[in-house]
Amino acid sequence: MYRNTYALIDLDTLKNNVKDIVSKYPYKYYIGVVKANAYGHGDYVVNSLIEGGINYLAAATLEECLSLRERNNSIPILCLEPIAHKYLNLCESNNITITIPDMDYFKGLDKNLNLKAHIKIDSGMNRLGFKDKNEVKNVVDELNESSIALEGIYTHFATSGMWDKHWDDGLNNFKEITSLIDLSKIPIVHLGRSLTLVQHKMPDFVNGVRPGIILYGFAQKINEPTGLRLIKRNHYLKKNGISPVSLNNDLNLKSAFSLHSEIMCIKDVKAGEYISYGAKYVADEDIKIGVMPIGYADGLSKNNEGLMVKINNKEYPIVGDICMDMTMIKIDNSVKLHDEVVIYDDISKRAKELGVSAYQLLTSVTNRVPRVYKKEDKFTEIKY
Numbered sequence: 001m002y003r004n005t006y007a008l009i010d011l012d013t014l015k016n017n018v019k020d021i022v023s024k025y026p027y028k029y030y031i032g033v034v035k036a037n038a039y040g041h042g043d044y045v046v047n048s049l050i051e052g053g054i055n056y057l058a059a060a061t062l063e064e065c066l067s068l069r070e071r072n073n074s075i076p077i078l079c080l081e082p083i084a085h086k087y088l089n090l091c092e093s094n095n096i097t098i099t100i101p102d103m104d105y106f107k108g109l110d111k112n113l114n115l116k117a118h119i120k121i122d123s124g125m126n127r128l129g130f131k132d133k134n135e136v137k138n139v140v141d142e143l144n145e146s147s148i149a150l151e152g153i154y155t156h157f158a159t160s161g162m163w164d165k166h167w168d169d170g171l172n173n174f175k176e177i178t179s180l181i182d183l184s185k186i187p188i189v190h191l192g193r194s195l196t197l198v199q200h201k202m203p204d205f206v207n208g209v210r211p212g213i214i215l216y217g218f219a220q221k222i223n224e225p226t227g228l229r230l231i232k233r234n235h236y237l238k239k240n241g242i243s244p245v246s247l248n249n250d251l252n253l254k255s256a257f258s259l260h261s262e263i264m265c266i267k268d269v270k271a272g273e274y275i276s277y278g279a280k281y282v283a284d285e286d287i288k289i290g291v292m293p294i295g296y297a298d299g300l301s302k303n304n305e306g307l308m309v310k311i312n313n314k315e316y317p318i319v320g321d322i323c324m325d326m327t328m329i330k331i332d333n334s335v336k337l338h339d340e341v342v343i344y345d346d347i348s349k350r351a352k353e354l355g356v357s358a359y360q361l362l363t364s365v366t367n368r369v370p371r372v373y374k375k376e377d378k379f380t381e382i383k384y
């Protein structure tokens with residue numbers, strides 16, 4: 001690492017998060033969702049997730065699946081997006097399970113391939129998946145006669161149904177669309193993501209789950225309303241026929257991700273002088289600024305302007321326009337050249353300040369930023 005800007009990932013924290021989830025929510029298959037470079041943490045984390053109890057991986061693209069395969073040569077990997085037919089030989093040779101998203105895709109599939117497949121059901125999101133029960137029956141019948149192994153069936157719910165009936169409707173849609181087939185003959189049935197995992201007990205035919213954001217420390221806890229709000233909520237659920245949602249949970253998860261940089265240069269700025277592009281920030285008194293080697297090309301979006309960073313546990317504001325590679329902060333005399341700067345270590349807080357989700361914040365840190373992994377107090381750097 002030649003430039004002192006990096007994301008620090010705590011592998012023990014990730015492993016403990018998975019252990020906690022596995023101990024509190026019993027399933028046979030924990031399909032860890034590690035798309036987008038494991039939500040920005042880097043593929044390197046998969047073996048820690050596996051040590052914690054993840055026994056299947058899922059990613060969005062073939063590129064991601066192949067990169068994951070390099071990290072672990074035996075764990076099954078499900079590709080959530082359909083893979084163009086001409087690349088399916090790579091799935092055969094790398095033990096990548098495919099998703100069959102609809103009849104058009106199925107028709108184009110060479111049924112002599114030696115592949116594992118999961119059928120996707122559209123429970124209402126109108127993204128990927130079958131909506132017609134007869135088509136599903138035909139696909140299952142044909143797969144049973146082919147060399148493609150039907151290993152799984154799944155759906156993805158648009159909401160967890162906290163204030164709406166969509167989750168209930170989605171589950172009913174799944175049941176209806178699969179009503180002509182025998183789900184007990186399909187080895188893995190997986191419906192839920194993090195939110196649905198913690199908020200709903202799944203029906204008995206479900207034996208797998210696809211947690212994503214929760215693995216990385218976001219427990220999706222919402223405080224149970226009390227008093228009048230609770231009465232109102234219960235009335236609303238009853239009136240609209242919404243099944244109960246469990247809002248709180250006793251998961252003890254921690255975020256494993258923090259973003260760091262350093263004070264690369266220190267400058268004295270006189271009252272009336274400006275800082276950075278556009279001369280928008282003008283010093284109203286004599287101040288000191290620190291220049292950090294991190295900018296929007298590293299994923300520090302311009303919206304971070306005015307937000308706080310930490311040096312030796314003290315907060316300092318980002319001032320002036322954030323540049324492509326550098327960012328300035330207003331410091332005081334206690335700050336020294338090369339002091340470490342914690343850009344953020346509380347993802348939920350920073351995401352809220354930026355008005356984005358934890359998903360967006362984590363996946364916005366670019367590959368220019370090396371990931372440094374901490375395990376049992378030892379550090380390893382991985383460049384992506």
Ligand SMILES: Cc1ncc(COP(=O)(O)O)c(C=O)c1O
Pocket residue numbers: 033080156192193194195210211212213214
């Ligand atoms: C199909 C599918 N399953 C599971 C997940 C995991 O979702 P979450 O991170 O909310 O647990 C995703 C993520 O978007 C997804 O697309």
